[in-house]
Amino acid sequence: MTNQQFLKIVLTALFPFFLWSQTVYDKSSLSYDTIDNNYFKEEGSVKKQLAWAKVYLSKAAKENKAIRKARGYYLYAILYYQDQPLKAIQYLDSVIKYSKIEPNKFFPTAAYCEKGRLLVDLRKFNEALLNFNLAEQVALKSNIDYYYIVRDYIGTTKSEEMGEVEEALQLYHENYKYYKTKDYRGDYYSYWFQNTIFGLADCHKSLKHSDSTTFYNKLGYKEATITKNKEFQLMFILNEGANQVDKRNFRAALDSIKKALPGLIKVKNTGNVLASYFYLGRSYAGLDYKSRAVQNFIKVDSMYRIRKKITPEFVGGYSYLIEYYKQIGDKEKQLKYLTTYMEIDSVLQKNYKHLSKVLRDEYDTPHLIAEKEALIQSLEKRQSTSYIWIVVLV
Numbered sequence: 001m002t003n004q005q006f007l008k009i010v011l012t013a014l015f016p017f018f019l020w021s022q023t024v025y026d027k028s029s030l031s032y033d034t035i036d037n038n039y040f041k042e043e044g045s046v047k048k049q050l051a052w053a054k055v056y057l058s059k060a061a062k063e064n065k066a067i068r069k070a071r072g073y074y075l076y077a078i079l080y081y082q083d084q085p086l087k088a089i090q091y092l093d094s095v096i097k098y099s100k101i102e103p104n105k106f107f108p109t110a111a112y113c114e115k116g117r118l119l120v121d122l123r124k125f126n127e128a129l130l131n132f133n134l135a136e137q138v139a140l141k142s143n144i145d146y147y148y149i150v151r152d153y154i155g156t157t158k159s160e161e162m163g164e165v166e167e168a169l170q171l172y173h174e175n176y177k178y179y180k181t182k183d184y185r186g187d188y189y190s191y192w193f194q195n196t197i198f199g200l201a202d203c204h205k206s207l208k209h210s211d212s213t214t215f216y217n218k219l220g221y222k223e224a225t226i227t228k229n230k231e232f233q234l235m236f237i238l239n240e241g242a243n244q245v246d247k248r249n250f251r252a253a254l255d256s257i258k259k260a261l262p263g264l265i266k267v268k269n270t271g272n273v274l275a276s277y278f279y280l281g282r283s284y285a286g287l288d289y290k291s292r293a294v295q296n297f298i299k300v301d302s303m304y305r306i307r308k309k310i311t312p313e314f315v316g317g318y319s320y321l322i323e324y325y326k327q328i329g330d331k332e333k334q335l336k337y338l339t340t341y342m343e344i345d346s347v348l349q350k351n352y353k354h355l356s357k358v359l360r361d362e363y364d365t366p367h368l369i370a371e372k373e374a375l376i377q378s379l380e381k382r383q384s385t386s387y388i389w390i391v392v393l394v
Contacts, residue, residue, distance in 0.1 A: 027055045032068060035059070039075055046079055053079070070099035070107050077114075085118045092118075109139045109146050113153060120157050121309070123347070128157060148175050149192060155199050160311055165206045172199040190227045194220055198235055205243050206313075213243045234263040238272055242279045250286040253279065274303045278314045285320055297321050301340065315344055 027035070039052035057072030077091035092115045099107035112135035119128035132154045139147035151171050159168035175196045184193040201216035217240040224232035241256030261276040281296035297317030304310045318341040325334035 027052075028059045028062070030055075032056065032059070032071070036071070036075075049075070049079055066098045066102035067104055067107065070095045070097075070102075070111070073098065074107070074111065077111075081114075081118065085122060089115055089118055103138070103142065105143045106146070109135045109143060109150070112138065113146075113150050116157075117153060120161060123350075125157065125162055129154065132157070148178050151175055152192065152195060152199065159199065159203050159206065160313075163312065165203050168199065169203040169207070172196050172203060176200065185223070185227055190223070190229065194223050194227070194229060194232045197223065198232065198239065201236070201239050205239065205246065208246065210243055210247050214240060217243065230263065231267050231269060234260045234267075235269070235272055238264065238276055238279075242275065245279050245282050245286070248286060250283045253283045257283065270303065270307065274300055274307075274310075274314060277303070278317055281317050281320070290324060293320060294324055301337070304340075304344070310344060312348060315341070315348070318344070 030038075035052055035056045039049055039056065042048035042052060053072060053075035056075055057069065060068035060072045073091045073094040077088045077095060080088035080091070092111045095111040096108045096115075099111060112131045116128040116131035116135065119125075119131060132150055135150045136147060136154075139150055152175055155168040155171040155175070158164040158171070175192075179189055179193040179196060182189045182193075184190060197216050197220035201213050201220060204210075204212040204216060217236045221233055221236040221240075224230075224236060237256050238260035241253045241260065244250075244253035244256060257276050257280050261273065261280075264272045264276060277296045277299040281293045281300065284290075284293035284296065297320055300310075300314060300317050301321070318337055321337040322334055322341065325331075325337065
């Protein structure tokens with residue numbers, strides 16, 4: 001082989017590398033805004049988005065710009081929110097590190113806030129609130145609009161996750177007053193205004209203030225209709241349906257929930273789809289339509305098994321399923337739902353300090369353990385008897 005032939009082979013082999021290097025070089029010469037826009041244009045392709053995030057962060061590192069480094073790490077973080085929250089938190093910590101050097105209107109506030117949301121999903125409520133509070137402190141000085149967004153997340157966490165409903169209600173009232181001074185039907189503020197109204201309605205529902213719940217559900221529905229926000233319309237319809245369940249107006253509740261459910265499924269609002277099935281179950285149970293109640297509570301359980309997440313509000317269906325299968329003598333299914341209920345009970349007792357009374361209203365833990373052991377022994381005895389009969393027949 002001649003030197004010329006060898007050089008030709010090497011160049012052929014290395015050409016893609018040189019081409020890639022040139023491409024990276026060309027991309028890094030783009031503006032930050034262009035790189036950012038290209039990143040979001042590739043939504044749905046994690047591989048391509050990672051490539052653009054790498055270009056952004058490499059450019060920021062080369063130019064040694066702290067706030068740009070923060071943005072680069074943020075582009076990495078949001079790709080892991082759904083499937084790898086711990087990895088996302090690591091990237092958000094880098095966002096916080098660099099944006100504290102060179103803060104702007106959104107960072108580190110957004111990083112603290114979104115880290116808090118991920119910690120809520122991980123059931124680390126105290127850590128979550130710590131990060132929300134840090135976000136509040138920064139936003140109060142740099143971005144008053146974001147300050148009220150953070151307070152909304154605190155309200156949601158306190159009301160839906162921690163059972164501190166009255167504290168959350170106070171936060172929502174403060175937010176409501178703030179948004180009323182803004183263009184609350186404009187593109188930016190309308191979402192947060194309606195979200196605040198929903199928070200008010202939901203808190204009043206939890207506190208059994210049925211008239212106040214209806215007032216805010218009607219107000220929220222009106223605002224969502226004016227701004228053509230279909231998802232919020234559906235959420236207010238569902239929430240009023242749930243309110244009617246608590247008032248034992250079961251047929252009115254069914255009418256509202258059935259109106260909301262198809263649309264909520266369509267927009268993939270899984271949390272409120274689960275809520276719909278739960279309140280359908282309660283409505284049918286209230287009307288003594290046992291099989292329909294069971295069907296809907298089983299749907300709640302199916303969603304829990306996929307999501308591995310359920311809040312205290314929606315646990316009540318398990319006691320209904322346990323009792324239903326006990327009455328019809330189906331011990332396997334009775335044990336299945338009792339075991340699941342105990343699994344949930346264990347998690348909730350660990351993470352929700354307000355639950356001792358709530359769970360006692362359904363079952364106390366010693367009773368759960370005793371009932372489970374009795375079922376297991378009964379099923380083992382039945383299996384043993386079946387085995388003896390098989391031996392005799394053989």
